[in-house]
Amino acid sequence: MKVTISRESLLAGLTLARAVAPKKEGISADIVNLSADMDSFYVQACDLETSVMYTAPSSGVDVVSGGSLVLPVALTYDLVVNARKGQEIEITSQETNAQFRFGKRGRVVVYGQSPDVFPDLPEFQPKGCFSISREDLSELIEKSIFAGTSDESKYDLDNVYVKARSNSVSFIATDGKRLAICTKQTPTPKKKQEAVVPRSGLRQVAKLVKIANIEEDEAVEVAVVGNHFVFNTEHITLAVGTVTSQFPPYEKLLNSVWGPEARIDANDLISPLKQIAALSGKAMDRFAEFTFSSPPAGKLQLSSTNSRGKAEYEMQAAMGDMVPLPVKFDPDLLLPALAFAEDKFVWRWTTDANGPSLMEIGSDFRYIVLPIKTDDGV
Numbered sequence: 429m430k431v432t433i434s435r436e437s438l439l440a441g442l443t444l445a446r447a448v449a450p451k452k453e454g455i456s457a458d459i460v461n462l463s464a465d466m467d468s469f470y471v472q473a474c475d476l477e478t479s480v481m482y483t484a485p486s487s488g489v490d491v492v493s494g495g496s497l498v499l500p501v502a503l504t505y506d507l508v509v510n511a512r513k514g515q516e517i518e519i520t521s522q523e524t525n526a527q528f529r530f531g532k533r534g535r536v537v538v539y540g541q542s543p544d545v546f547p548d549l550p551e552f553q554p555k556g557c558f559s560i561s562r563e564d565l566s567e568l569i570e571k572s573i574f575a576g577t578s579d580e581s582k583y584d585l586d587n588v589y590v591k592a593r594s595n596s597v598s599f600i601a602t603d604g605k606r607l608a609i610c611t612k613q614t615p616t617p618k619k620k621q622e623a624v625v626p627r628s629g630l631r632q633v634a635k636l637v638k639i640a641n642i643e644e645d646e647a648v649e650v651a652v653v654g655n656h657f658v659f660n661t662e663h664i665t666l667a668v669g670t671v672t673s674q675f676p677p678y679e680k681l682l683n684s685v686w687g688p689e690a691r692i693d694a695n696d697l698i699s700p701l702k703q704i705a706a707l708s709g710k711a712m713d714r715f716a717e718f719t720f721s722s723p724p725a726g727k728l729q730l731s732s733t734n735s736r737g738k739a740e741y742e743m744q745a746a747m748g749d750m751v752p753l754p755v756k757f758d759p760d761l762l763l764p765a766l767a768f769a770e771d772k773f774v775w776r777w778t779t780d781a782n783g784p785s786l787m788e789i790g791s792d793f794r795y796i797v798l799p800i801k802t803d804d805g806v
Contacts, residue, residue, distance in 0.1 A: 587624045633666050656669055
């Protein structure tokens, strides 16, 4: 292989590779694959769950001959990041080793490995894919992954269910106490797409999208390819391994019969809930109790009492004819969802004080949370 490439283009690919390549002891070495054909130059890296392939812009690459090199990613990154800005870098393969020429006087040889040690990465297949903006993709991930669990004994709840139907795509996550559903509109996919994806993999995708400085309105093509969930842009392909475990059934909970409802300003709730959480500490009796008064008063009283003290608040709450029963929630289950509310949101309840409640925040986010159960329903 013999390639001349700009420092900035090579560095863009190596920055992504360094973020993906495993650094934990016992996992395959932190390596990067640099390869070229007569048309393009590629930078590839992977860990046990996520892979990335960066295709360098053709304007910044001159490929004399193709080939492949497998090199230490940290060392290769350090060499390139310390090259002069705007410098052209020549890469030549010498069997499994790589020679880097930095200008006319600088030369570094890096010892590599056989290209055979680098696995084949999943390739993006446009058939049946759907397209979504980078901004919407980031929100889908952000508004779902927080609701899963990291409890290793509940591994089936450490995932996100991705479902593309008709002209929308939803990311859904639950830890058994709450359920987060974020839905975005998208051009109709050619076929239904669904996958169960580890939260850690989607967290890595969100990180890489940010590192890559993809524009908010830039289209990201998404498809399920074999046992991978693949994201593709003009220069970057990301893939996350899917899991075979079934996502817990959630439709029955979502289709509960909702009765009383209230319209509440999230800004009125967030500070009191944070103060109640601080007052409660790690106490077993950690709760925030919601009590509503009938229209036309339309008041919400928020209170909490424990061994460390007590707190009481009152705020406006626009309600319909039915008034919700008093109910208790763990504030830590409410605060992450309220962070996505810019102002007022709709909160719906069942007629059972121990039943679920539904928070509708904006046009794209629904959040179901279970209350703290009590014997008397209060």
